[in-house]
Amino acid sequence: MSFRGWLLDLYLNQEEGLTLWFIGEDDRRACFRQAFPLSFHVAGPNEQLRALWKRVSGKTGVLGLSRKQKQDVFAADPVDVMQIDMISPASQVRLFRDIEAEFPDLTYYDADVTIGTRYMARHGVFPLALCELEADENQVIQSIRPLNTRWDLIPELPPLRIFELKPDCDPNRGKVRSLLMRTDRFARQVPLDPAGDYLRLINEALAAYDPDILVTDWGDSWLIPFLSAQSEEKDIPLQLNRDTTRPVRWQKETTYFSYGHIIYRPEEAHLFGRCHVDRKSSMMWSDYSLAGTLEMARVTTLPIEKAARVSPGQGISAMQVITALEKDVLVPYQKRQVEEFKSGIQLIQSDRGGMIYQPKAGLHMDVAQVDFVSMYPAVIIKGNISPEVPLPDLLEPAREELGVVPLTLKPLYEKRVEIKKKIRQYPPDHPMVATLKERANALKWLLVVCFGFLGYKNARYGRIEAHEAVTKGGREVLLRAKEVAESEGFEVLHMYVDALWIKKRGCNKQEHFTDVISKINLHTGLTINLDGVYRWVAFLPSKTDARIPIANRYFGVFQSGEIKVRGLEARRRDTPIWIAAVQKQMIALLGQARTKAELSACIHEAFSFYYTSLQKLEENQVPLDQLVINGKVSYALEAYRASTASVRAARQMEAAGMPVKPGMRIRFIYRKGEPDVVAWDLGKPIDALEVNKPKYIELLAKAGSAVLAPFGISEALFREWSENRSIQLKLNQALFRDLRSS
Template sequence: MNARSLPAWILDLYPAPEGMVLWLKTDDGRALRAVDELPMSFFIAAEPSILRAAWKEISGWKKGLLLARERRFEIHRGEEIDLLSVTAPGPLPYRAAVREALARWPDLAFYNADLDPALVYAVERNVFPLAECQVTLEGARVRAITTGRTRWDLAAEPPPFRILTLRLTGELRDPSHGYRAPLEITAPGMPAQTCAWDDPRELVEAVRSAILAYDPDILLTAWGDSFLLPELIALARRSGIDLPLNRDARRSVLRKGERSYFSYGRIVHRPSSVWLFGRLHIDRQTAFLADEYGLDGLVELARTTLQPLQQVARTSSGTGISAMQTAEAYRRGWLIPYRKRTPEDFKTALELVRGDKGGLTFQPEPGLYEHVLELDFASMYPSLMVKFNLSAETVGRTCPKCESRGPIGPRDRPQVAPSSPHSPSPSACPPSDEHRWTADAKTSRVGVCWEKGKGDERGEKGERGDEEGRTNDAAELGAPPRIIPEIGYPVCQCRKGIVPLTLAPLLEKRLALKKAARALPEGPEREVLRRRQVALKWLLVTCFGYLGYKNARFGRIEAHESTTACGRDTLLRAKEIAEERGYLFLHALTDALWIYKEGSTDADHQALVEEIGRDTGVRIDIEGLYRWLAFPPSRQYAGNPVANRYFGAFEDGKIKMRGIEARRHDTIRWIREAQAEMLEVLARARNAAEYRARMAEVFAIARGKLADLQRGAVPPRMLAILHRLSQPPEEYRANLPVALAARALAASGVHLAPGESVEFVLTLGGGARPYDIWRATDRVDAARYRELFLRMLESLAVPAGYDRAAILARLDGIWQDPLPGMERVATGGLLPAAA
């Protein structure tokens, strides 16, 4: 059969019995299904006698598995270990063999046992999802695939996707809660169609003919995972119509069930999902943070984290970071732990007290300030991880090489000498270049043994560390170990750790994207760059948490503690430098600080950030100079400060706010919009005195809004409160509004799982009505909304010197009497049933 070579984009890739299936998008707009082989290996570590017995037993399985003895670098142990390597001819036999081996030897240590075939394929072939490639095909088999691009390229066009959109007409509302509106089918260059749900046959036919006519690469939906696609599939089945959602006719649509789980102290609900093959289904409602960075951000994430687009649209940034670390380790031939077996190091109580801390949180004096400068460290934690080489395998460990150089201390020498658990453990560093496994890469590389010479044909580039055009990342750092401030852990600097290796290019790329965006005028091109860098920002935000997450493959609590310790030291150093330069310290929060100096100029500010950057080695930027800045007092402890609530207007009139109502996602729309309108007025104030003067306008807006509420002119959708369920509806014991609403929804036949959100409106008599089943006869409880409104108003008015009584006095006869019991009403949606 003749081979043909063509340029194409990798649209999708997934395992199948014949190997890896690739969907290629060609220049002329066609989508081709191609197949490539992908042998995959896993490893077992044990005593030699046990490995010998395992070898003998696996040989008897007769599943075409190739066995070998190998030595590879184990990150947590810091040395190469003896292994039995088991190589299966493809991803599906690999999974079967892993399952069988795990069941047979549950107590042995397994490595590379749960790798994602798409990621392995990308690393093995040196390509990435959505890459523009040159593919040589022989029939449907891939003979060669190369790309001139890397995932770190700044100039990166998205593939020429054909996107078909399916959504219900009207406002975006969850149809699983009973909302129905005609289905809208749209695609560029096609007339939009709307179809009612009362004729299922016609509806399914319309979707079918749109898919056949347009042949989309992406099916973009709103609630396609939890409602639209499952419903369409069910209707198609009932009507006996074939609905070609998949391009791959050999596969049926994959449905994954919903689940609820705890994350960071709250319950999260992940709805069921519908995965397509050969076509990509993206549900904008479940795509993680997609509203913030859109499809451009998702494409950026798929490329950078080496995960297929459908996966990226349904997993968290933590999974992305984990995938990048796995890819980095795989590329170097380091072992990827299956289940981490490294417990926390032993610590004394004092060491725990010293180390078990987070970022530094100051308490600002409540009030209204002028001419305040805010400085923010750029990606502080990831930068520190790179700078200090903080990684699971480097923290608390040194090697003979480090010791011969002697430690360099931080400014703040540890108060105790590193004691037993953190004393240098010998030979804990990765092997040096001379005996690194990569020296034998050609013989131990997965897949090479399957077809002699194929590795060479697929473009071996010698040292795999250089594959992506990055240099120096395997070079010796050559510095003595660093000692972490406060807690005194030594950190080996002989070789870069897996975490800094993963983060360094990511930090670099994000910075370059930000820089490129700044150089462009406002417009669509700049917006694309912004979205791409925001998507990367979320990876960087998560990477810190993943360092301490107990289930993270490359996490270790001591590395996490070291990061926060370095962060605290860096922030305090910034404070000290600012104070040395005559600034008054107002507030600081983990990686940002607020300072003031009468008559300070731009040149002063610039000199300050330059000195801090030089001194700490972490880049710090001027977030802005505030015309006025308010730190509202705590509601819980009157007059006390709150660390993370503030709002202010920068010199250019732009408002920045954190923690106040207009910024919180659980604030009702009526209040959010009212506060935004008030802040727009206050943004025109040039100083604190003008802020106070403009409060008159704010009170005028408030009077108008409250009058609307009083006469029932605020539509219920503006008053709907969004609340996350912490338990199934029937398990709520108190009659909280959320419980009342959840029970009412459940009674109307809606299935609700913990972690899902319900929207409800507070009604007269202490009730709460789900917004999805709102009736014209329902009556809004204006008194409770008025209290929420007053609390919002307090956020703005208290810094200007008004207390509750003074605020009420300014509202001119609109409900001047405080209602009994209202002081019990809490913020953040935690409303009692009735006043």
């Protein structure tokens, strides 16, 4: 029989092959099976390989053993390897586990590649790929081929059935009384009655609607564990899987280090035959939502459930493995490649980050911000920077044939550029724009992490020298851009890794910057875009020393009226919502000024708003949930010597029997007296009179003074005024003379 449909889910089955679920073009959900024999490789000293040969010959699941020559990405010449052909992925996993323990010193390849990645490399099929397949009468696939690619700009997607299930409140904060079920056909609030009728209702709704994707809030950490426990306790069956032979699969909780942050991921509930996406444990949900998650799954070949939860680094890793498998390059199990010896002076010269040119602190009018489009990925592609390729001479590649890393990135980079172009073709309020933006964001994150991944310890295709070559290329690009801008008569106010802020008397419209941008493109070979022309932009000084400017801490208003803020309290995740909102509003009020002269009046308005906000705080008019600090603990609590506010709040939670793991967010409120913090998630009622107002005034003053600092108001003065209302603020007289005269 022939079948056409989109691949939704793929997993190992008990019969030692694969189970695949498709969404048919006829809207039917169909399940198939497929045999999937595969190979892995082992290298090492001959005597050990001979011993291994004897050990695995004739073992269950082993189809054959042979000697091959294959390319190791880190070796100049092909290496001799033993190829072990296995009947199924499950038997390969078992055998590898055994022999790795017995022969730990051998080098293993292709031994731990995920099944989705292998399937993609062999059949070109990925999550949500439209496929055509031939199957026998037992639903066993005989052949399969994709009808589209991962790189389609506007892919033909299936009509997904999405079932939303969420509690009526945050289960960490209050008692859940009902659950909301919502689909495109119905919405229903189901009370949590003691008899457990809600379990029957959910079961019936799932069976009737038969969703492809179950979208939950707190599904991993609360909802699915709760429903499963209730189902068992009340003896009412609950079928969350489409594959009724399987129970929910639980993936263990984990804490890991990623880009300078300790991240905690709770236990995950994975389904078979359909996908569970928990919005609260999808780390990038706020950036790219469901459309971005599906895009991530398509291009990386990660299962949808995984694409929703893991960091983009795992996506990039999967893509590099596919590239390697397609090129018939071995995939190392453990990377053992070490850095070549350097001298002390070479290390100083090579181990540097991006170029930063400190800003000229203060207020600047008519400034253009120009950004290189995905600079580091572009440098990797242009310089052909890959672990197996000799390093480039600045941006000139050592060879033409692309290595594994740039070959992986190139289509991704090009797809993002095309999607961005597509976005510009639509009016901003067109329904396609939001979806395209979410997809572009997903691709952006993959591109962002690809550079860091070159230097990541566990990256299979990482190499520290390649990582350093990228930053070196980036610095070269920025220097060339600066030289071009200055030769065109522009003043460079600030440079930050991949962006420049430039100005020139008389240039305040987009077209005034077209020439310089074209010349930068020409001299660097990389694409640079005009981010916008600011009516004004303020670069902020250091909080500890007003004479020192701080890179990437600024705010400004584009000519379109759009406000851009970086490095301020409003951008920090731990800032209380209310303080962030006050700061944003103060900037928005300043943003009304089109000229220097108008700024003077706007400063007054911003200050008045600040004053009103301060009064609201003093009169207990700020809702408590908007004063919550979103802190974090990075280590186990016993490892802390100093007791920070987050740690004190976390200890309260632990004392109340709520487990605290490294990387967990800890929400709390500052209160008067002892204890000086209250953990928000304890759910205890807090009286507005208990709130430590001086502490919040201090936080508010910090946020407010950052906005007014460019106008000569120091944080210390601002704080003193906020606390006492008894000093005269001294404005920067020179600046104000300047403002009045313009």
